[in-house]
Amino acid sequence: MKLFYSPFHTFIHKVLVTAHEAGLWDDITFVPTYPFKNREGEDQGDAYSIAALNPLDKVPTLALDDGQVVYGSQAIVECLDSMSRSGQQLYPAPGPKRWDAITRLALADTMFETTVMLVMEGWHPEEEQRMDFFRWIWPKIIRGCDSLEAACKRGFDGFDIGQASMLHAISYMDFRVNFYDAKDPLYPDFDCFDGRPNLRAWWEESIQRQSVTCHYNRDFEGDDSAQFLQQNVQEVLAAQAGQS
Known part of the structure; x- marks a missing residue:
């Protein structure tokens, strides 16, 4: 399998967590993909485009050995979990525990996505940033953190996919501040753990x-060139052609 993903390891990737928990880590070729900027903060344009595999041209994107492509992180983690060889699955059986886990998955994923929206808004010159947008986004993040605090207070029956997504969302908040040097106009010193001891x-x-x-806080070691990416894209396309 090939996983096209953003190799910033200063935040936690739920797809990587799931791959490891499923015992599939060694079966995956990790293909670094930079949709916007590389690890030095340099714009990459279309050099790392994977549009030939994913019409949305987004990471993460998973290519199976037969050339089938799965994209969207929620689809990928469910796919990997279904192939688990570790004896452990992050998706509970149908019932209340599953609905709780996938609801937390949806909540944390949306918190991550809204934080990405804050990042992109921060790319505009300060005078062009929309304060109404920040005021619209932040209550969602704060309520989300409060909901996660309540979930942690109740406790969990083992590690599940909802918690993998929680790790992703929370760690990305710090990544936004540290990598992009983002000073939020509304909450410049926001700490999701303040007043939330159970979450902490x-x-x-x-x-x-x-x-x-x-992977967390461990630098990616390997080829992260655009040439390596395009070589792997071509290998997936060749596998697809062989199946047709």
Whole structure:
């Protein structure tokens, strides 16, 4: 399998967490993809385009060995979890525990997506940034953090896909500030753990998982060139042609 993904390891990727938890880590070729900027903050234009595989030209995108392409992080984590060889699955069986897990997955994923929207708004010159937009986004993030605090207070019956997404969303908030040097106009010193002791305790325990430590705050080591990416795109297209 090939996973086209953004190799910024200063935030936690739920797709990488799921791959490791499923025992599939060694079966995956990791293909660094820079949709916007590389790790040095340099714009990459279309050099890393994967539009030939994914019409949305977005990461993450997973290519299976037969050339089938799965895109969208929620689709990818469910696909990987269904192939688990570790004896553990992050999606509980149908019932209340599953609905709780996938609801937290949806909540945390949307918190991540709204934080990305803040990042992109911050790319505009300060005088062109829309304050109404920040005022619209922030209540969603704050209510989301409060909901995650309540979930952590109730506790969990094992590690699940909702928690993988929670790790992703929370870590990306710090990534936004540190990588993009973003000083938010409304909440410049926002800390999602302030006043949320259960969320903090859960975080401190969860980041010790091997599926997190295998990549979190560890630099990607390998070829991250555009040439390597396009070579892998062509290999997927060749696999698809062989199946037709």
